[in-house]
Amino acid sequence: MSAILEVENVTKTFGGVVANNNVSLSVPKGSIIGLIGPNGSGKTTLFNSIVGYHPIDSGAVRFQGTELSRLRTPQIARLGLLRTFQQTRIFGKMNCVQNMQISLPHVNDNFATMLRKFPPEVTERAENLLEFVGLYAKRQLRAEDLSFGQQKLLEFAMALMNEPTALLLDEPTAGINPTLINGLIDRLKRANAEFGITLFVIEHNMRVIMNLAQHIYCLAHGELLADGVPEEIQNDRRVIDAYLGAH
Amino acid sequence: MNGRGKMALYVVAAIAALLIPQVPMLQPYLIQFAFLWVMILFAMTWDVMGGQMGYNSFGNIVFFGVGMYATAVVQRDLYFTIEEYANVAGGEQAALTPVEYLTGLALGMGAGGVLAVVIAAVLGSGILGLRGHYFAICTLGLGIAAGELASGWDYIGAGSGLVTPLVPDALGERGPFFFYLFLVLAMITFAVLKRLYAGQFGLAINAIRDDEDKADALGLHATRYKTVAWCVSGFFLALTGGAFGNLVIFIDPTDVAFAGPTFGVWMVLMAILGGKGTLWGPVIGATVFHITQEIFWTYLFGWQRVALGLLIVVVVVFFPLGIVGWLRERWPQRFGEVVDEDARRGQVSLEAER
Numbered sequence: 001m002s003a004i005l006e007v008e009n010v011t012k013t014f015g016g017v018v019a020n021n022n023v024s025l026s027v028p029k030g031s032i033i034g035l036i037g038p039n040g041s042g043k044t045t046l047f048n049s050i051v052g053y054h055p056i057d058s059g060a061v062r063f064q065g066t067e068l069s070r071l072r073t074p075q076i077a078r079l080g081l082l083r084t085f086q087q088t089r090i091f092g093k094m095n096c097v098q099n100m101q102i103s104l105p106h107v108n109d110n111f112a113t114m115l116r117k118f119p120p121e122v123t124e125r126a127e128n129l130l131e132f133v134g135l136y137a138k139r140q141l142r143a144e145d146l147s148f149g150q151q152k153l154l155e156f157a158m159a160l161m162n163e164p165t166a167l168l169l170d171e172p173t174a175g176i177n178p179t180l181i182n183g184l185i186d187r188l189k190r191a192n193a194e195f196g197i198t199l200f201v202i203e204h205n206m207r208v209i210m211n212l213a214q215h216i217y218c219l220a221h222g223e224l225l226a227d228g229v230p231e232e233i234q235n236d237r238r239v240i241d242a243y244l245g246a247h
Numbered sequence: 248m249n250g251r252g253k254m255a256l257y258v259v260a261a262i263a264a265l266l267i268p269q270v271p272m273l274q275p276y277l278i279q280f281a282f283l284w285v286m287i288l289f290a291m292t293w294d295v296m297g298g299q300m301g302y303n304s305f306g307n308i309v310f311f312g313v314g315m316y317a318t319a320v321v322q323r324d325l326y327f328t329i330e331e332y333a334n335v336a337g338g339e340q341a342a343l344t345p346v347e348y349l350t351g352l353a354l355g356m357g358a359g360g361v362l363a364v365v366i367a368a369v370l371g372s373g374i375l376g377l378r379g380h381y382f383a384i385c386t387l388g389l390g391i392a393a394g395e396l397a398s399g400w401d402y403i404g405a406g407s408g409l410v411t412p413l414v415p416d417a418l419g420e421r422g423p424f425f426f427y428l429f430l431v432l433a434m435i436t437f438a439v440l441k442r443l444y445a446g447q448f449g450l451a452i453n454a455i456r457d458d459e460d461k462a463d464a465l466g467l468h469a470t471r472y473k474t475v476a477w478c479v480s481g482f483f484l485a486l487t488g489g490a491f492g493n494l495v496i497f498i499d500p501t502d503v504a505f506a507g508p509t510f511g512v513w514m515v516l517m518a519i520l521g522g523k524g525t526l527w528g529p530v531i532g533a534t535v536f537h538i539t540q541e542i543f544w545t546y547l548f549g550w551q552r553v554a555l556g557l558l559i560v561v562v563v564v565f566f567p568l569g570i571v572g573w574l575r576e577r578w579p580q581r582f583g584e585v586v587d588e589d590a591r592r593g594q595v596s597l598e599a600e601r
Contacts, residue, residue: 051464077466085464091457093524094450095584102450106466114468114475117446137587145584162465 004029004166004198005050005081010059012042012049019045021222022059027166032192032199034213036206036233038243042222043202044086047168051083052076064165078107080165084172086202088151092144096135096154099143100126103158126161133157133187149176153184160191166198167191173208181205185212206244210234218243264430268423277422279541281494284429286537288487289514290521290529291436295480297515298523299444300473301456302375306386307484308511309393310363312504314485315492316403317362318355319411322493325351345417356489363485364478371474378459387507394505409498425494432490436483441526443479452476456524520562522569531570 003026012020019042027033037043049056052073061068063081071079091099101118104125130136133153138146143154152172159167172188173181185208191197203209209216210230217227220242226233233239267273267280289311296304326347343351374385398406414424443449451472454462462469492498505511513536521532539558543551566573575582 073463074466074468077464082466083464085461089458089461089464091454091461093457094453098450098453102447102454102462102467103465106468109468114448114451114472115443115446139587140583140585142579142584158465 002029003027004064005200006060006062007046007050008060008062010046010049010061011057012045012054013057018222020049020056023219023222023224024059025217025224025227027198027200030192030196030198031215032188032201032213034209034216034230035200035202035219036204036209036216036239036243037219037225041219043219044170045222046219047083047170047202050168051081074106077162077164078105080107080163081168082159082162082164082166083168084155084159084170086170086174088148088155090143090146090151090154090158093142095142096130096139096146097123097126099154099158100129100161103161105163129157129160130154132160134183149180152176156184156187160195160197163195164197166200169199169201169203171202171204173203173205181208188212261434264434265427268426274422277420277426278494281422281425281429283534283537284426284433285487285491285494286513286517286533287433287530288429288436288483289510290517290533290536291433291440292480292484292487293514294518294523294529295440295452295476298518298525298528299449299456300452300476301524302473302476303383303515304386304477304480305383305507305511305515306389306393307480307514308390308505308507310367310481310484311488311491311510312393312397312500312506313363313366314356314359314488315498315504316397316409317359317485318352318489319409319492319498320403321355321358322348322351322412323409325354343412343415345415348412348415348418351412352490352493356486359485359489360482363481367477367481368474371477372470375470375473375477390505390507390511394501394507397500397505404498404500406500408500408503409492411493411496411498413496414493421494425490428490429487429494432483432486437530439479439483444526448472448475453524516559519569520559520566522571522573522575525569525571525575528569528571535570 005027007023007025010020010023011018023042023046025033035043035046048054050061050068052068052071052075056069059069063076063079066079068076068079068081091102094102101122104118104122127136127139130139133156135146135150135153135157138150143151146154152175156169156172159169169188173184176184188199188201189212192199199212201209201212203212213230215227216230216233218225218233218236218239220238225242226236226239228236234244268277273280292310293304293307296302296307326343370389374382377385397403403409414421418424451462451467451469454465454467455469455472459469488504492504495503498504502509517532517536518529519532520536521530522528540551540555543554547554562569568576
């Protein structure tokens with residue numbers, strides 16, 4: 001499998017703090033890749049660096065061969081590389097359907113589409129995806145009135161609405177109850193298998209990430225500590241010491 | 248209410264408004280009504296930015312003044328030399344035929360509208376990158392600067408202002424003329440905004456209001472939407488200004504055209520009072536504001552500003568979301584925020600499908 005996303009020697013510092021130090025990794029097309037590490041190890045910073053949320057100090061990020069480090073977040077999103085947020089971000093004062101409608105791909109927007117009304121097929125697609133994540137009954141409610149877990153599901157559905165090629169998910173199951181997590185894992189796998197979306201997932205829930213990912217990278221203190229298939233990571237001495245904890 | 252019922256309501260409301268001048272009891276108040284339509288236009292155009300998009304602009308008055316001056320200058324220069332105009336302006340008004348007057352007014356308002364769009368686009372590309380309070384303060388500066396510039400520019404009368412032509416007698420009384428002019432302008436503006444809010448544009452600027460970073464992350468062309476929003480707001484405000492100059496006849500640079508402390512603040516207050524970010528909020532807010540202001544002026548003369556200030560405090564403390572916003576919080580289901588009971592399976596049964 002060829003790499004769809006390549007991160008090469010990325011370094012990012014905030015003042016004296018080195019958040020990412022010489023990080024390199026690659027995400028193959030069509031795969032589900034995990035990213036783990038202790039709090040403050042630089043996972044979210046790496047996501048931010050990839051999607052152009054802040055400029056990186058050195059290194060390169062390539063998505064489908066396009067160099068991203070000089071592009072801005074909306075441009076990168078329009079290339080088909082999307083991210084969700086750890087602190088769930090939805091449009092609170094708008095209802096779920098509206099949240100979905102405005103999340104449609106913006107790559108072909110022009111003056112005419114700006115001023116148009118949404119065609120029925122957009123609304124239909126929005127409602128189908130809400131059904132997919134189990135929010136159809138609440139589609140007329142304002143997003144801010146949903147529970148935190150439901151907002152996470154809405155954000156995931158919004159990401160799917162955007163028809164990304166690759167999706168960076170920042171802790172998709174944080175704050176979601178255990179039974180619902182199973183449903184979400186299923187939806188993530190189906191998004192990958194049925195819609196062909198490459199997933200790159202930050203996750204603290206070991207059961208989730210071991211179940212989901214085909215390959216896992218582990219960060220610690222801003223540096224890449226280890227990588228391998230889930231079994232290798234689970235048994236890696238360094239990962240256990242830094243993150244999983246010795247028993 | 249279904250779509251057809253709503254449509255019928257709009258038609259009835261429009262006809263009722265258009266028939267006001269036929270009611271003998273209301274005929275002495277037609278100029279008052281014209282001012283009310285102006286207030287509604289103020290609140291609606293401000294709400295595009297401050298309410299729907301969450302960019303509090305204290306500088307929208309710039310477009311009002313620009314439209315007013317542009318219209319007056321076109322009306323003046325189309326049929327007169329400046330010397331002629333200056334000679335007649337003191338005593339006799341320059342007499343225009345109805346066709347000349349209307350042509351000048353239409354061309355002038357058009358020019359004002361176009362100029363406002365250009366200014367909004369140029370200023371917007373510079374300062375719409377600012378967010379929150381920074382944008383608000385920056386626009387406050389724009390309004391003040393515009394008033395000072397106009398006060399010092401001889402071509403537009405500088406500090407001694409500019410006189411606009413009178414409505415020719417053949418067009419009838421001033422009252423009905425300006426009543427209909429502003430009513431039609433307000434109706435067109437309302438219809439255009441209603442249509443814009445119902446589509447992608449409306450949701451995009453709402454999204455920018457709720458979380459601009461998220462909108463960016465979804466690939467929305469936020470800068471483009473913000474600029475267009477300001478252009479739309481500025482365009483209709485400039486048309487309002489152009490006609491308003493003719494209503495009040497005398498344009499003073501700081502007290503009428505770039506009247507930040509009065510009109511500039513009122514447009515914000517009216518939108519907040521009615522409920523910013525809603526379609527009807529600005530209309531209702533402007534109506535309540537205008538009526539209470541006139542009542543205070545009549546019955547509490549000398550204390551009218553104090554009463555107005557108290558009203559604002561009461562509104563902000565007890566109805567921070569405005570009238571329509573409060574209604575919506577109180578009865579969300581009346582605004583369509585309902586759980587679809589038929590489709591209730593959803594959330595609880597989201598399980599792995601094998």
